[in-house]
Amino acid sequence: MKIIRANLGERSYDIIIGRNLLNSAGKIIRKLNIGKDAFIITNTLIKNKHGQRISNSLKKAGLSVKFRLVPDTEKSKSIKVAFAIIRDISRYDRKRRIFIIALGGGVIGDIAGFVASIYKRGVPYVQVPTTLLAQIDSSIGGKTAVDLMQGKNLVGAFYQPRLILTDLSTLESLSPRQIRAGLSEAIKYGIIKDEALFKFIEKNYSEILKLNNKKMEFLVYRCSNIKAKIIERDEKEEKGIRTILNFGHTLGHAIEAASGFERCNHGEAVALGMLAAIDISKKKGLIAEGLYNRIKNLIKSAGLPLQIKKISILKVLKAHYRDKKFIGGLNRFVLIKGIGKPVIVTNIKLEIIKAALKKLKQPTEKF
């Protein structure tokens, strides 16, 4: 078991990483003294896999348990679903001391965190991420949100959890595609911040994909630590420090949105977004062909897509121009001038973006 402390003043919390932690959830959460009645937001699939274990553990610790299921798609991240949940909580919450548990992947974490942030102007919540992507990325840092037709994550809040309980055993029930999606974000951390991590993934990707315990624990710990340290320095993305986490995300989000959040999952879209970002970095003379190929090679080894399929470039561009990362009409890209050397560049010209996207439409060249 490893513990990372996210130091955010009065909003500080622990990220506890280990195997079979669901069985200790009750004991750990009771110590926080955040309430007596757990309202667990999850989906049917995850409840079937892990619901019994966490529920037993909470009840054993004297806490009451209520499950609220949401559909298992990005489409759950809507205002409509968020408010249906809030209505249910407010009906359930009589003479109780409610806290919320987000049991699931990024979608569950985002919507449950958002609900926690606005119900009664904020009730405590705990993240129990069950996907690799949620464990190393979305559960950490207090970004909560739901989507609008006009764009992803347009409505939300910065609202920190009181604990993140990262049970590595939950990864065993994921599909290989979900593991690869998480690995995409891990590669991102390597690229923007940690060459040793990048090399570790280059060396161990096949064992990671096979869920080797030791490798996976190292990966999750290292990535979680990077994210925690970045958000400590820039909790609300005001200082340009947290911005580097958006590497691959500017076009990634647009690709994901243009795919209707279905054909491409988040990690796959980020992989494509990273490819576009290194292509633009190369064209801007920031990196050489060799590094471009090295990164592309790792994305390929991780089994992530190199090509945008069945998604129109026009749709991607439209989604891109709706992105909230625009500031005063200027787009903003995280590019790199080397591994661990991100640079933020604003106002990249449309032709350059278009060319990078077009390249992703072409069948991949050999390298």
Place this chain on the structure above:
Amino acid sequence: MKIIRANLGERSYDIIIGRNLLNSAGKIIRKLNIGKDAFIITNTLIKNKHGQRISNSLKKAGLSVKFRLVPDTEKSKSIKVAFAIIRDISRYDRKRRIFIIALGGGVIGDIAGFVASIYKRGVPYVQVPTTLLAQIDSSIGGKTAVDLMQGKNLVGAFYQPRLILTDLSTLESLSPRQIRAGLSEAIKYGIIKDEALFKFIEKNYSEILKLNNKKMEFLVYRCSNIKAKIIERDEKEEKGIRTILNFGHTLGHAIEAASGFERCNHGEAVALGMLAAIDISKKKGLIAEGLYNRIKNLIKSAGLPLQIKKISILKVLKAHYRDKKFIGGLNRFVLIKGIGKPVIVTNIKLEIIKAALKKLKQPTEKF
């Protein structure tokens, strides 16, 4: 012109109080550097009265202006209206640097603040309160919210404005009933915190109701200052300091809700809630008959109701038991043991609450 600084660390802001400040809104807001495009949330009535002045001033300062009207009732404070506004903003907000202005009373301030708090995880907003109640109370302190069927203000956030611009001249277009509603909160400040203020109102209520400039400026400044100093010490109502502001509000909210937010306005409901609170304080032996009568007398002089009319006690009790001020099933009242001496008491018995409400149903005895 008077300025109160609300010292809240990186969330600090000024409360500027004066006459005809709407004409300087553009100049003052531009200096804050919070955006270029003002999205003003208001209602038709207020826009007709003050829209032109603020709009001209903003445009003169080089800012763009867009009005979004909401209906003029507590019913606007719904999730539905909040999200209709957010959709409009997200459609409007292309290549812009948007900030929000809440131009109006408490309903407008609450909903505009809530919208600002969750759009793009928070955009800057400015409060321009145009009612006495909003100027001395609801605009200050960053409490934003919308109502649920299950209760008032059940969904919201603590989200501070970047400026409060309190133009005393806007009070001139209020109805006497609206002035009295504001005066109810002013009396509350006197009772919980400031005997000199209480005496000032006792002496000057008739001039205040006639909108005497000097008296009104003193009243608004003094009350705003009390509120600002309380929220500085307990921004998120976690330390039991801010709680005293709820004097008269525990049953006040319930009465307001039971009246459908129509027969009773907020200030009137708070007056009735204060009467119940001093009745309970008296019964608990905290205050003597003399003080009870003195306070009741001032509420009467202010032209506020002493009697609950056409509202069922059962409905009030039901609304009361849904109130979010319950913690773990225990109700919580702010009582007093003297002017400026609030005490927080939990778990007041149902019979005592019922008796206090029944007393409010009876025709007022002479005293």
